Amino acid sequence: GENVEQHPSTLSVQEGDSAVIKCTYSDSASNYFPWYKQELGKRPQLIIDIRSNVGEKKDQRIAVTLNKTAKHFSLHITETQPEDSAVYFCAASKGGSNTGKLIFGQGTTLQVKP
Amino acid sequence: DAGITQSPRHKVTETGTPVTLRCHQTENHRYMYWYRQDPGHGLRLIHYSYGVKDTDKGEVSDGYSVSRSKTEDFLLTLESATSSQTSVYFCAIRGVGTEAFFGQGTRLTVV
Numbered sequence A: 001g002e003n004v005e006q007h008p009s010t011l012s013v014q015e016g017d018s019a020v021i022k023c024t025y026s027d028s029a030s031n032y033f034p035w036y037k038q039e040l041g042k043r044p045q046l047i048i049d050i051r052s053n054v055g056e057k058k059d060q061r062i063a064v065t066l067n068k069t070a071k072h073f074s075l076h077i078t079e080t081q082p083e084d085s086a087v088y089f090c091a092a093s094k095g096g097s098n099t100g101k102l103i104f105g106q107g108t109t110l111q112v113k114p
Numbered sequence B: 001d002a003g004i005t006q007s008p009r010h011k012v013t014e015t016g017t018p019v020t021l022r023c024h025q026t027e028n029h030r031y032m033y034w035y036r037q038d039p040g041h042g043l044r045l046i047h048y049s050y051g052v053k054d055t056d057k058g059e060v061s062d063g064y065s066v067s068r069s070k071t072e073d074f075l076l077t078l079e080s081a082t083s084s085q086t087s088v089y090f091c092a093i094r095g096v097g098t099e100a101f102f103g104q105g106t107r108l109t110v111v
Helices: none
Strands: A004-007 A010-014 A019-025 A032-038 A045-051 A056-059 A062-067 A072-077 A086-093 A102-104 A108-113 B004-007 B010-013 B019-025 B031-038 B042-051 B054-057 B064-070 B073-078 B087-094 B100-102 B106-110
Touching: A004 A086, A010 A019, A019 A086, A019 A108, A032 A062, A045 A056, A045 A062, A045 B100, A072 A086, A102 B031, A102 B042, B004 B087, B010 B019, B019 B031, B019 B087, B019 B106, B031 B064, B031 B073, B042 B064, B042 B073, B054 B064, B073 B087
Parallel strands: A010 A108, B010 B106
Antiparallel strands: A004 A019, A019 A072, A032 A045, A032 A086, A056 A062, A062 A072, A086 A102, A086 A108, B004 B019, B019 B073, B031 B042, B031 B087, B042 B054, B064 B073, B087 B100, B087 B106
């Protein structure tokens, strides 16, 4: 079945720097890759997602890139701010399958130091 | 809140007792999921459902069962709770081709 590996597990950056989180997936049939942000004590919430027919997607300071050949995708946050501090999760799913199974990576704790 | 409610929000139970967590949605979404969240392990899929009475196992299904007799409700049962099942449990819902929305979570402590 699908397996998603996420690195690093923790990341500390200075405010204004960029942060990059990387994920790899095992099932080449996966075609939907969302990223979630979870603030302390709250539920995970979607921040950006990408489908396999697209190589890159941007939304203001956040971007996601996908390399289908290598089966990895990355989250890029530019000009980081203290409010970006949270746990970030990547996930993978076969969007066209009947089951809609959604598997998450282990999470990255991002700390942005003022 | 994206039309998803988990109950209870907090529960303390004794080892060996049965426990049922409920996930209720008002969105008529096809897919429903149960995850557990533990430090260092992220969100691990326990069971999921892709329709009424259609369920399948996830990564960590041992000791858990689920049922979905109506579109809006997805129940997670721990037949005989153990201390290793102390965790935060999240339910999620997802429509076809849409993002997943998470419930507020249930903090379960097994003593």
